[in-house]
Amino acid sequence: MPLGPQLSATLVPGDRPRAEPIRRRTLVLLRWVALGGQLLAILAAWLIGVRFAVWPALALVGAGAALNLWMTASPARVTQSGATWQLVFDLVQISALIGLTGGMSNPFALLVLVPVTIAATALENRQTMAVGAVTVVMISLAGWQAAPLQHATLDLAMPPILQLAHWVAILIGVAFFAAYARRVSGELAMTTDALFATQMALAREQKLQHLGGVIAAAAHEMGTPLATIKLIAAEMQEELAEALPDRTDLAEDALTLKQSADRCRDIMRSMGRAGKDDLQLHAAPLHTVLEEAAEPHAGRGIAVTIRLTSGDDPPVIRRDPGLIHGLRNIIQNAVDFAETRVMVDASWTADQLAVTVEDDGPGFPAPTLVQLADPFPVNRRNDRRPGYEGMGLGLFIARALLEGTGARIRFDNAAAGAKVTILWPIDRIRADDRAPLRQNPQIT
16 A cells, blocks of 8 residues: 655655764764875885975874864764865865875875765765865866975886876766765665665554454454443333333433444444454465455556466465555555556465466566666656555565565566566465464453
């Protein structure tokens, strides 16, 4: 069933709420590691006889250390803009170091890729593009205005053509690392959101099942007192009509009491339909489970037909919220795109149970078949049926829940429409309907 507009409004892909894009401790730790490496590189180069502007280089390392000390002492939280400015500072600092130590001849020039990679992983698109632009500008300035390295016996100058190639390689690295990190981060975020939505959906189904057990118990417990009230009200109506024929008001009160008892009986009877969610019903015939999964979509203008195509007696299967909700989402997806009908076929052998859901809609576009069970996939079509409130998670949730019961799912196209096949090893899905029953909650 649809997860609802409230959940859809809170779980939009790429719009996740973030308290802190990067943890303060992570920023400080990464910068201390970078500063330590820079200091060691400066000292090692000086010891082997490489000469450069060592004091300005040490001053740049000191500036990074001062920022880290301020970060450690400041209680302010890290925001998107704050993290962006800190990464820009790191870019300026390392680019200035590279410019002071040979520019493109410095083998550590590729470290300018680190800030833009972090930005692509943790920041929004606008901030990532800003950090990427600063990276391109700073590494270009560092290569153009580079101070050459000096050594008493070695020629450390790199030919201009190699410097140009190194500069181009770094620019390509900026684009590649930023795009790759951004894509991976986005996919992880979508998967996290989808798993969260799956947990919410399953928790909702479990709560409904538990509520159904309470309602069934209440209907059973209240049946007897309601019948007693109705019987006494009927007797009072007859006795008042004989003893006090002039007191029509008392007769009307007795009639109202009787009608109220009838109304309570009807309400409990309708609520008692949830008795199928009774905690004692831990197993049910295959056809019953399929009907329960399809029931919420029976009144949406699409004929949903359930057929058992094997000749043997249908198996009794496990009836749990995850299995029912997964089947329900598969059927919902078929109803969303069907023209007139949805067929739910079930067959079984001694080793396997197969359930096929087929609609007569447009089918799955071939290029998107491999993406259908991913969170927030490419939509099959844009003209979904009126009232659709899905968010691109139905098939992902269905796959997660059904695979948790031991199923394998295949997506394909039939002669007309889409086709989803769910296969279980019969031992994983069969249930013992003679097992000891669990107790429903007591009504007090």
